Amino acid sequence: MSQKKLADGRVLRNFAIGQLGWATLSGVVSNWLLYFYMPSEETIAAGMPLFITQGIVFAGMTIIGLITAFCRLVDGFIDPFIASKSDSLSHPLGRRIPFMRWFAIPFGIMTVVVFTVPGLGGELFNDIALFVCLVAFYVSLSLYCTPFNALIPELGRTQELRVNLSTYISVTYFIGTAVAYLVPTIAGFFQASFGIANAYRMTIGILAAIAIVCMLIPAFTIDENVYAETEPSTTTMGASVVKTFKNKEFQVFEISDILYWVAITMFQTGMPFYVTSLIGLDESWNFILFAGMTVLSLVFYAPVNILAKRLGKKTLVSFAFFFFCLAFLVTSVCGQFGVPELAWGALVAILAAIPMAILGILPQAVLADIAESDAVETGENREGMFYAARTFSMTLGQSLAMILFSSIATVGTGGFGYRITAIVATVFCLLGGLVFMRYREARVLQVIGAVGSAAAKKLEGEEE
Numbered sequence: 001m002s003q004k005k006l007a008d009g010r011v012l013r014n015f016a017i018g019q020l021g022w023a024t025l026s027g028v029v030s031n032w033l034l035y036f037y038m039p040s041e042e043t044i045a046a047g048m049p050l051f052i053t054q055g056i057v058f059a060g061m062t063i064i065g066l067i068t069a070f071c072r073l074v075d076g077f078i079d080p081f082i083a084s085k086s087d088s089l090s091h092p093l094g095r096r097i098p099f100m101r102w103f104a105i106p107f108g109i110m111t112v113v114v115f116t117v118p119g120l121g122g123e124l125f126n127d128i129a130l131f132v133c134l135v136a137f138y139v140s141l142s143l144y145c146t147p148f149n150a151l152i153p154e155l156g157r158t159q160e161l162r163v164n165l166s167t168y169i170s171v172t173y174f175i176g177t178a179v180a181y182l183v184p185t186i187a188g189f190f191q192a193s194f195g196i197a198n199a200y201r202m203t204i205g206i207l208a209a210i211a212i213v214c215m216l217i218p219a220f221t222i223d224e225n226v227y228a229e230t231e232p233s234t235t236t237m238g239a240s241v242v243k244t245f246k247n248k249e250f251q252v253f254e255i256s257d258i259l260y261w262v263a264i265t266m267f268q269t270g271m272p273f274y275v276t277s278l279i280g281l282d283e284s285w286n287f288i289l290f291a292g293m294t295v296l297s298l299v300f301y302a303p304v305n306i307l308a309k310r311l312g313k314k315t316l317v318s319f320a321f322f323f324f325c326l327a328f329l330v331t332s333v334c335g336q337f338g339v340p341e342l343a344w345g346a347l348v349a350i351l352a353a354i355p356m357a358i359l360g361i362l363p364q365a366v367l368a369d370i371a372e373s374d375a376v377e378t379g380e381n382r383e384g385m386f387y388a389a390r391t392f393s394m395t396l397g398q399s400l401a402m403i404l405f406s407s408i409a410t411v412g413t414g415g416f417g418y419r420i421t422a423i424v425a426t427v428f429c430l431l432g433g434l435v436f437m438r439y440r441e442a443r444v445l446q447v448i449g450a451v452g453s454a455a456a457k458k459l460e461g462e463e464e
Contacts, residue, residue: 012155021213023176031268052127075141100218188284
């Protein structure tokens with residue numbers, strides 16, 4: 001590997017702004033797609049039309065559950081192809097930046113299209129249109145995010161930089177997700193004049209425009225050639241996928257990550273329903289509670305950053321998995337026992353804030369460690385494929401979560417199905433923590449450290 005310049009604070013911050021953009025777009029679809037196309041009784045009463053087929057349509061699953069799951073799986077299988085193209089790209093701007101420049105705008109546009117085109121015709125037309133638009137959305141997401149994520153180990157070349165960069169992008173991820181929760185609040189200003197559906201669409205259009213600007217900032221302010229290895233990989237896509245999944249530490253990470261994404265997606269998808277149907281608060285409280293949870297989570301970022309360097313990432317990540325289980329269990333009983341509504345909302349937000357801080361920062365750093373150790377052992381730089389594989393785990397987890405949530409939510413009455421979704425999320429989170437405890441962090445760091453020591457000795461010899 002050639003010597004590259006270490007990224008400074010400005011580079012890390014500009015990179016993190018890109019995460020703010022795509023987290024906003026991803027959050028809009030993750031948090032509001034189900035709410036928009038499979039509205040609760042309260043939302044229908046507020047004037048939300050029914051655009052697509054409702055209810056169970058096949059094997060206990062809803063049409064939106066089937067559509068979202070299939071679209072995410074399609075995206076998951078496209079991710080390795082995009083990662084391979086990024087890893088092997090020969091371009092004056094590098095292997096990642098060209099993708100980020102080309103696909104930031106299509107990504108933003110498709111976010112708006114998902115909420116507009118599947119409402120221009122009858123029920124069957126809307127079902128088909130939602131499927132097509134959602135596939136295009138996830139493909140455009142992957143075209144931007146897979147190369148973006150592949151820059152993380154390149155910009156975070158030391159353990160300190162890696163944790164710091166993961167902290168930066170975690171902050172902007174949560175801010176972006178919090179901004180996505182503003183949709184009903186902002187839409188409220190347009191609702192009286194344009195109706196609830198069009199108010200949501202206008203709001204999403206505004207947020208998408210802001211997100212596009214954010215995503216273009218790192219694409220035009222970071223010189224990849226200065227900080228990252230830009231030598232194209234010559235490994236074919238199939239061989240790269242096989243080599244990536246042969247890494248035993250990555251296998252553990254991937255399985256635990258899938259389980260995590262099932263749990264967290266069920267929780268995030270359910271938040272609007274937990275707040276309105278279980279706790280009994282107005283939908284505008286979604287943003288207030290998530291923003292409070294985010295702010296409180298940010299308070300823990302500095303301690304997490306420090307403790308990760310002292311205790312190791314594995315200890316904290318394992319703890320976060322099990323603590324999240326407590327937050328999910330409490331969510332399953334919220335709104336009962338005569339406890340005031342705001343007290344329930346505050347309790348869930350406080351309990352979720354701690355594991356959110358840890359799991360928002362450290363998994364990216366863990367994966368960067370695994371990718372670097374693999375590069376040391378194999379001599380190949382396949383960061384794109386490792387992060388594409390993580391995108392696949394996110395995709396698979398979110399797909400399963402959408403099927404489970406949309407199906408379980410229809411069980412019983414009075415919000416009973418929503419309570420069951422929180423319990424199911426608890427089970428998946430518990431399994432994820434148990435699997436992650438098998439990750440051999442010491443071995444991975446030993447491989448990375450050995451190369452660092454060798455490089456230091458070589459440098460000392462040259463100086464002498």
